[in-house]
Amino acid sequence: MATIKRKFDHYTLQVLADLSADIGDPDRYREKQVLTRLSIFLSSEISLSSPTLHHHLRGFVAVVKARGGIQAVLESNEIRRNWVWLAMMTIIVTNTTSPSSGQMAEEDYFTNEDLYAYITGDFNTAFPCPTQLFLCLRDINRLRREIAGGRRTANSPALQGAALAIIRDIASFAPEAWTERYALPERALVRLQLALVFKSATMLYGMMTLAAHAGMPFPAHQRFATADVIVELVLSIMQVLGYDELAMVWPLMVAGASLGRAARSKQAVVDGLLLGISRGPCPSVGVYLGLECLRRFWKSGKTEWDECFTTWQATVP
Secondary structure, three states: OHHHHHHHHHHHHHHHHHHHHHHHOOOOOOHHHHHHHHHHHHHHHHHHOOOOHHHHHHHHHHHHHHOOOHHHHHHHOOOOHHHHHHHHHHHHHHHHOOOHHHOOHHHHHOOHHHHHHHOOOOOOOOOOOOHHHHHHHHHHHHHHHHHHOOOOOOOOHHHHHHHHHHHHHHHHOOHHHOOOOOOOOOOHHHHHHHHHHHHHHHHHHHHHHHHHHHOOOOOHHHHHHHHHHHHHHHHHHHHHOOOOHHHHHHHHHHHHHOOOOOOHHHHHHHHHHHHHHHOOOOOOHHHHHHHHHHHHHHHHOOOOHHHHOOOOOOOOO
8 A cells, every 4th residue: 555655646746747837838738738637637536535636626627617617618629528527526426425514615616507518428337327316416415515504594494395305306216217318238137226226325315414404204224224225236236237346336335324323244244345346356445445434434333424424535436
């Protein structure tokens, strides 16, 4: 680990030096160059869950703004669409596994139209979340930020209505009828299992963070039962269907965050799955650090989402 960190720090300094040179020289500066370097840099930081990831995501958004915004970048054809999508997706997903008061507000810069404009390419094997549910993640994040920032009145009908609307939107998603503008996996069982696991994980995230505000009871046994469903689906996808293991990191992190004060045997299953993924064909320090976060949470005896994610965790492979 120490060797990896030294190498990463060495190359980080090189990339930052190149970025500084690009930005500091008006004759040399090219938005495409800067965004390209930042994109490559972000990919490495995500894998290692680098503490500077937030800063460089914010820098990426700042460059996009300077370039005229999301739509202008898309229309220019100068910057690869997947670079911008990587930044948007990472901000949104990382905000789910961040404390309510520690999210990246840059997420608000993206409109639903911006997201739709970029979710038109190929099927995302790293985070195969249905679009309807992905937008629900964004809605949950936003409401959590508003509550934490005092922009929502506690116990108000407006807050309860907003929370209920998100929960109902998640519930309305029909896994068996999942369609997108891009091609989905050919095997019907693969499509169904992926849709089910992301619906279950999205609902669990919503209930863990918003149920109290929606006036909905969510006792421990329901948390544990939903986590069991997620784990069973993940095992099926990974073992029977042979699907990309890294795609299951976020659902497993959500399941793990719901297992505060659960039986040690339940926690051990999630622990073993995440540990295996972190050491798999595509080893990920970020996944291991996420697991360490869950282990501390389980040991603490606490149960709340923000008690688990006291600092942000990058859960995008």
